[in-house]
Amino acid sequence: MTIEFILPDIGEGIVECELLEWLVAEGEHIEEDQPVAEVMTDKATVQIPAMHAGVVEKLHYAVGDIAKVHAPLFSMTPDDAVEQGSEQNTKEADEAVVSLANEDSQQLTGQLESAIEDFILPDIGEGIVECEIVKWNVAEGDQIEEDQAVVEVMTDKAVVEIPAKNAGVVHKLYYAQGDIAKVHSPLFALAVEGDVQQINTSFEQPATPNNKDSAAKCDNSAVDTSTPSAKAALPADNAKFKDGEFEPPIAIPGKVLASPAVRRIAREQGIDLLKITGSGKKGRILKTDVIEYVSQAGSSVKSKEGQPSDTPITSKGVGMASSQATGGVKTEKVRGIQAAMAKQMSASVYTIPHFTVSDEVVMDNLMALRQALKPDFEARDVKLSFMPFFVKAMSLALTEFPVINSQLNDDATEISYFEDHNIGFAVDSKIGLLVPNIKGVQHLSLFEIATQMQDIINQAREGRVSGEHLKGGTISISNIGAIGGITATPVINKPEAAIVALGKTQKLPRFDDNGNVFAQHIMAVNWSGDHRIIDGATMVRFNNLWMSYLTQPEKMLMHLR
Numbered sequence: 001m002t003i004e005f006i007l008p009d010i011g012e013g014i015v016e017c018e019l020l021e022w023l024v025a026e027g028e029h030i031e032e033d034q035p036v037a038e039v040m041t042d043k044a045t046v047q048i049p050a051m052h053a054g055v056v057e058k059l060h061y062a063v064g065d066i067a068k069v070h071a072p073l074f075s076m077t078p079d080d081a082v083e084q085g086s087e088q089n090t091k092e093a094d095e096a097v098v099s100l101a102n103e104d105s106q107q108l109t110g111q112l113e114s115a116i117e118d119f120i121l122p123d124i125g126e127g128i129v130e131c132e133i134v135k136w137n138v139a140e141g142d143q144i145e146e147d148q149a150v151v152e153v154m155t156d157k158a159v160v161e162i163p164a165k166n167a168g169v170v171h172k173l174y175y176a177q178g179d180i181a182k183v184h185s186p187l188f189a190l191a192v193e194g195d196v197q198q199i200n201t202s203f204e205q206p207a208t209p210n211n212k213d214s215a216a217k218c219d220n221s222a223v224d225t226s227t228p229s230a231k232a233a234l235p236a237d238n239a240k241f242k243d244g245e246f247e248p249p250i251a252i253p254g255k256v257l258a259s260p261a262v263r264r265i266a267r268e269q270g271i272d273l274l275k276i277t278g279s280g281k282k283g284r285i286l287k288t289d290v291i292e293y294v295s296q297a298g299s300s301v302k303s304k305e306g307q308p309s310d311t312p313i314t315s316k317g318v319g320m321a322s323s324q325a326t327g328g329v330k331t332e333k334v335r336g337i338q339a340a341m342a343k344q345m346s347a348s349v350y351t352i353p354h355f356t357v358s359d360e361v362v363m364d365n366l367m368a369l370r371q372a373l374k375p376d377f378e379a380r381d382v383k384l385s386f387m388p389f390f391v392k393a394m395s396l397a398l399t400e401f402p403v404i405n406s407q408l409n410d411d412a413t414e415i416s417y418f419e420d421h422n423i424g425f426a427v428d429s430k431i432g433l434l435v436p437n438i439k440g441v442q443h444l445s446l447f448e449i450a451t452q453m454q455d456i457i458n459q460a461r462e463g464r465v466s467g468e469h470l471k472g473g474t475i476s477i478s479n480i481g482a483i484g485g486i487t488a489t490p491v492i493n494k495p496e497a498a499i500v501a502l503g504k505t506q507k508l509p510r511f512d513d514n515g516n517v518f519a520q521h522i523m524a525v526n527w528s529g530d531h532r533i534i535d536g537a538t539m540v541r542f543n544n545l546w547m548s549y550l551t552q553p554e555k556m557l558m559h560l561r
Contacts, residue, residue, distance in 0.1 A: 004072040054078040118186035168192040348494035393549035424473035427460040437473035
């Protein structure tokens, strides 16, 4: 018995992911919990484990494809189905086929002539998960034809018409005008006229115990046409949404017939779909049409390059080009971590009134302490940087200033004060900027912080950081000095209330009380705060306390437990 592995929820609000790598192949035997695929969301790269042991039958996506959450990822035959159910399933299939074949054909035709099936609302735009019902064009009991426009829906991008994929009678409308419908959920129920000829054909050649493939096909045919619920459960229904077999929603302006995947390719290539003649059903544009159009456009450019030049004569010389500019533009889709950062930072800037406090930290004493402790940390295979000191000092200061560790709700009516100091730190990973956080810093020692930070950084740089470390942060640190930056004005990591940017440490001249010049190691710090709940005086006092722990790190010993 073949089953579909449905891609589960892989993060809050995530509806799709990019398939980076298959870790198995078709025909391969896999074990329960074995990683099967590596996918990338807009937050992190994760591995998808198998729920059962068995044999992989079919991989539904190629590397680079966009896989949908709650849609089949691959199909497999579980071990228990092969070992325990193979013989029984074959026997039951044989009995069902023989029984149906011996029934009166007229009675069978009457039973299978129509079946009620749910019309599942397909993808109506990249990233769109819901839409509003604007207008029903049909009513319950109406006879509709294939491709007839059934309903108008409105997304946050456009108004589109949803066509019927089969002819039949509208059995039930699941939403009223003005309701919000979810993508991949039933939109309406349709009593579909069955293909009697095709059904009867499936019973012409009874299966034998030695022909398991034929038996399975007959068994599926019987289930598919006799019960609507069983029909909806079959994975074969998902195939109707593939190119060449299902008409996607028609955008009202222009009425271009093309699936979301084809539209995405066209956008990435900068192609106007109105210029392409579709070879699919009813003129629908397929991926092959787009590829052929791109190929022809490339050939046209090459042929023009071989023609005599029409370069005009200028004052600079005969045949001299007036400009050396190529005019080329490379356009890439914003996706993954980059897309997530764009949304997050835009929301932060537009909803949080920022203000900045800047200062300088004298690092000499902290540098000496770190140098003294490094051998002990290295003996336990832990690298000691300055960041654990910054994190621990921040936690001690937050104890005195809890408002810095608070968050304001979206409508600015409630403030939440967090007991735990979940301090985030920016990591420049191979998939983009990540801000993992260490939980409950107030309870951790310097060594425990350094150990956790080293593990998280190693994971983040591989793009495999746990989702637990990427959520629940209460305040963040951006260490731009690690790559050479001196000063920066950081953007708050919404919904947090504050963030600090640390510059690189520089050896600079300073004056003592007597006017003598001497050298000090100075690090610039820049705080950004949420001015709705933090005032400038509070931020300065908090910063002064935090810096006192860094300039005189022995003061942190007062808080040892």
